[in-house]
Amino acid sequence: MSNDVAMQGNPLVLIADDDPTTRLIMRETLEQAGFDVIEACDGKAAIEYFESTAPNLVLLDVDMPFLDGFTVCQKIRESETGRKTPVCIVTGLDDDQSIQHAFDVGATDFVSKPIAWPILSHRVRYMLRASDTLNEINGLISALPDTIYVLDKDGQSYDNSDDSGDTRTSALPTIDESFEDIFPSNENDQLLEYIRRALATSEPQVLEHTDAAGTTHLETRLIARDEQSVLAIVRDVTERKNTESQIYDLAFFDKLTGLPNRQRFAMVVDSIIQAAHRNQGQFAILFIDLDRFKRINDTLGHSIGDDLLKSVAMRLEECTRSSDHLLHVDDGNFEGARLARLGGDEFVVILPDVDCEDSVSAVASRIISSLSQPFSCEGYQFVVTPSIGIAIYPQDGDTHDELLMNADSAMYRAKAAGRNNYQFYSGTMKIRSLFRLDMENELRHAIEEEHFQLYYQPKVDLKTWEIVGVEALLRWNHAERGWISPADFVPVAEESGLILSLGTWVLNNACQQLRLWQDSDLGPLSISVNVSPQQMYSGDLGAAVTNALKTSGARADKLELEITEGLLMRDVDATIVTLKYLKKLGLSLSIDDFGTGYSSLSYLKRFPIDVLKIDRSFVQDLHRDSDDAAICAAILAMARQLDLKVVAEGVELEEQLTFLQQHRCDQIQGYLFSKPLTIPDFESFARDHRVSRNQDERGIVQFSGKGP
Numbered sequence: 001m002s003n004d005v006a007m008q009g010n011p012l013v014l015i016a017d018d019d020p021t022t023r024l025i026m027r028e029t030l031e032q033a034g035f036d037v038i039e040a041c042d043g044k045a046a047i048e049y050f051e052s053t054a055p056n057l058v059l060l061d062v063d064m065p066f067l068d069g070f071t072v073c074q075k076i077r078e079s080e081t082g083r084k085t086p087v088c089i090v091t092g093l094d095d096d097q098s099i100q101h102a103f104d105v106g107a108t109d110f111v112s113k114p115i116a117w118p119i120l121s122h123r124v125r126y127m128l129r130a131s132d133t134l135n136e137i138n139g140l141i142s143a144l145p146d147t148i149y150v151l152d153k154d155g156q157s158y159d160n161s162d163d164s165g166d167t168r169t170s171a172l173p174t175i176d177e178s179f180e181d182i183f184p185s186n187e188n189d190q191l192l193e194y195i196r197r198a199l200a201t202s203e204p205q206v207l208e209h210t211d212a213a214g215t216t217h218l219e220t221r222l223i224a225r226d227e228q229s230v231l232a233i234v235r236d237v238t239e240r241k242n243t244e245s246q247i248y249d250l251a252f253f254d255k256l257t258g259l260p261n262r263q264r265f266a267m268v269v270d271s272i273i274q275a276a277h278r279n280q281g282q283f284a285i286l287f288i289d290l291d292r293f294k295r296i297n298d299t300l301g302h303s304i305g306d307d308l309l310k311s312v313a314m315r316l317e318e319c320t321r322s323s324d325h326l327l328h329v330d331d332g333n334f335e336g337a338r339l340a341r342l343g344g345d346e347f348v349v350i351l352p353d354v355d356c357e358d359s360v361s362a363v364a365s366r367i368i369s370s371l372s373q374p375f376s377c378e379g380y381q382f383v384v385t386p387s388i389g390i391a392i393y394p395q396d397g398d399t400h401d402e403l404l405m406n407a408d409s410a411m412y413r414a415k416a417a418g419r420n421n422y423q424f425y426s427g428t429m430k431i432r433s434l435f436r437l438d439m440e441n442e443l444r445h446a447i448e449e450e451h452f453q454l455y456y457q458p459k460v461d462l463k464t465w466e467i468v469g470v471e472a473l474l475r476w477n478h479a480e481r482g483w484i485s486p487a488d489f490v491p492v493a494e495e496s497g498l499i500l501s502l503g504t505w506v507l508n509n510a511c512q513q514l515r516l517w518q519d520s521d522l523g524p525l526s527i528s529v530n531v532s533p534q535q536m537y538s539g540d541l542g543a544a545v546t547n548a549l550k551t552s553g554a555r556a557d558k559l560e561l562e563i564t565e566g567l568l569m570r571d572v573d574a575t576i577v578t579l580k581y582l583k584k585l586g587l588s589l590s591i592d593d594f595g596t597g598y599s600s601l602s603y604l605k606r607f608p609i610d611v612l613k614i615d616r617s618f619v620q621d622l623h624r625d626s627d628d629a630a631i632c633a634a635i636l637a638m639a640r641q642l643d644l645k646v647v648a649e650g651v652e653l654e655e656q657l658t659f660l661q662q663h664r665c666d667q668i669q670g671y672l673f674s675k676p677l678t679i680p681d682f683e684s685f686a687r688d689h690r691v692s693r694n695q696d697e698r699g700i701v702q703f704s705g706k707g708p
Contacts, residue, residue: 010036011128012053016046016072017061017090025117026059033121043067047075054081057128059111062091062098070105077106086131088124090115149232150225153199155191157232183212183220198222198230208237217241246634254341255617255627256306257313265340265348269400272352276393284360286349287389287407288316288367291419293345296382302620307377312384313341315370319363320349348404354392357424364388364422372420385420387411396425412436439492442478447501452476454509455676456527458686459647459669462661467686469526469560471669472510473676474502494532503535504544511552511559513679518555522686528560528590536563537574542581549585556586560611564592568607576606583608590647594635605642612639616650616670623655636663 013035015026020041027037038053040046044066050058058076060069067075069089076082089102092113102110109127111120149157183191187209194205205222217240221233249255252264260268272283290312297305320339340348349367354360368386375382389411397403410425417423446452456470476484493499506529514527535541549556561582568575568591579589590611614635622628632648639646648660651670660668677685 010034011056012036012038013124014038014040014046014049014055014058016040016043016058016064018042018064029117029120030124043072046072050076057124058085058087060087060089062089062093070101073107074105084135086127088127147234149234150229151195151232152229153195155188155195183209194222195230198224199227243634246630247638250631257310257341259313260340262342266400268350269403272350273393273398282354282392284351284354284390284392285403285407286351286364287404287411288347288349288386289411290345291385291387293384300380304377304380308375308382308384309345311375311377312371316347316349316367319367319370360390364390368420368422387414387419388422389414389425390422391425436492439489440496443489443493443498446476447498447505452505454506455678456682457669457676458674459667460673461667462665467689468667469528470682471528472506474506494534497534499532499534500538503532507544507548511548511554514554514558515552522683524555524558526558526560528562530562530592536578541578545582545585560588560590562590562592562613565594579608609644611645611647614646614648619648619650619656622659623653629659633663636665
């Protein structure tokens with residue numbers, strides 16, 4: 001056979017030997033075993049044939065004219081193709097030094113002369129299989145999002161290139177960047193400690209750090225390789241860290257003002273309570289509510305209202321800057337949390353190390369003076385006055401909930417006293433305000449006379465455009481005041497305990513309507529109902545749900561309970577017990593207004609939740625605010641990882657809809673599709689939508705009827 005390129009399908013072997021008899025026998029032996037063969041009679045020809053034919057394996061004699069076998073092997077290894085090709089040295093030299101030299105220049109194996117001809121083909125076939133396996137392993141390693149190093153016990157990396165002579169690292173891909181380039185030298189002691197643990201325990205050790213430049217977040221997993229070395233598997237986790245940072249900010253900070261939120265506030269106060277208890281000290285909480293802020297919001301719109309809140313936050317920060325001697329605290333957890341936004345127009349200030357009421361009064365007066373200066377927003381000027389309630393630890397409470405509640409009571413006393421002032425909490429304070437007292441009495445009467453009604457806002461599936469369910473929304477049309485916002489009467493119902501009977505009424509009526517729709521042409525729609533804190537922790541929620549389902553005959557799997565984030569975290573263990581009981585009934589469970597509360601991601605996995613509802617505050621600007629868009633995208637990505645459905649509420653614009661579709665949101669709810677409707681209006685709307693959807697596979701039928 002000539003030295004032409006081998007026939008396709010058979011492995012090609014290059015034989016390099018200056019002895020024609022040896023070449024002839026090798027050729028006959030290998031061709032009978034199914035190999036194609038080309039021959040070279042010297043080292044120079046061997047290199048030329050290798051470059052032109054790229055054989056699958058090379059058999060090299062050591063003693064050849066021009067270039068010996070060791071040199072040929074070394075030159076083959078210098079090429080990209082040659083690094084992956086098995087090279088077998090055929091030699092009559094059987095001393096240890098010659099064998100070691102063969103491996104030093106990159107030989108895969110060696111065959112001693114005289115050659116055992118019957119096993120030569122088997123030896124060649126074994127080397128080819130081993131080479132294929134090694135190349136596959138290297139391919140898999142190269143495809144991984146990790147970089148692999150071999151470190152000795154002193155943290156030094158081996159050079160794992162194929163021609164290094166270190167056979168322990170020959171199965172690893174070549175690495176252009178040394179381990180020292182990605183690991184900061186100032187963390188070397190920590191690295192050595194983790195290597196010591198990995199070698200001593202044989203357990204993987206995980207170390208998080210940045211690269212030497214401090215720009216990339218890395219995770220290094222150290223695994224014992226033998227008694228003297230470890231594998232260092234390095235992964236770039238910058239994207240994950242950025243996502244975690246976004247979710248952390250979402251959980252603990254108010255997006256509008258950048259201030260700590262209610263959850264962060266609670267953590268800080270708990271920490272300060274512990275320190276004050278140890279030191280027998282005092283601290284004060286100032287609960288700040290902006291007078292008549294709702295009027296500005298309703299008159300000029302949320303955009304101006306949001307700008308005003310940000311300006312208020314900036315002035316409050318100036319009034320409570322860390323240089324204030326009252327705000328000095330040794331607890332590191334307090335840093336950045338002296339001021340928090342609880343929601344809406346409510347802010348809270350913490351003053352540690354209070355020695356007398358006069359010092360607290362000085363700060364409260366300074367806040368009133370600062371906020372009383374005119375604000376300018378989009379060409380408008382406002383004077384926003386605060387009402388401030390003050391509670392002091394320990395006389396006014398020894399938990400963050402009790403302190404906040406009593407400061408809130410004092411704040412309502414400040415409003416009742418004419419607003420734009422501050423009041424200290426008094427233990428004899430029973431009535432929060434005349435307004436709330438009147439509201440409570442009217443609520444009680446309205447519940448007894450059933451003056452409430454339920455409106456239903458549709459939820460639509462983004463894949464099928466079918467109406468898959470509705471949210472039941474409580475409405476109160478007062479005989480004298482007209483429509484009263486739930487934001488006004490629900491807090492009063494919660495504080496007075498009337499929310500329990502009101503919540504039971506909502507459950508019963510929603511289940512009755514659910515049963516009626518089951519038998520109608522609208523199909524098996526689901527209804528979601530909001531759950532209040534008192535309902536959740538009264539111990540009667542399970543019984544109330546069971547009774548509502550039994551009495552109405554409604555399907556449990558079509559009833560969904562919506563629970564706010566903050567509610568989940570009040571008593572985690574009790575919450576899990578309640579949620580598991582509800583799941584056994586067959587209900588679906590949803591986290592309402594996700595992103596505005598403070599649910600811990602570590603606990604989120606423990607709750608038997610089915611659905612996340614993205615709060616409207618993130619949806620309304622996601623088409624023009626990159627932060628809102630990033631948060632929504634992060635929530636949707638996280639939900640997919642946790643196998644949760646996502647409903648976006650407050651969808652009003654096509655741009656918002658397009659973004660949510662692109663990021664695979666499951667369902668939407670909002671005025672783009674429909675406002676909350678009465679029962680007759682919803683039924684008519686649903687039938688019209690079905691006709692429209694059948695016509696163009698996507699019907700958005702905006703309802704223009706009257707109502708809240």
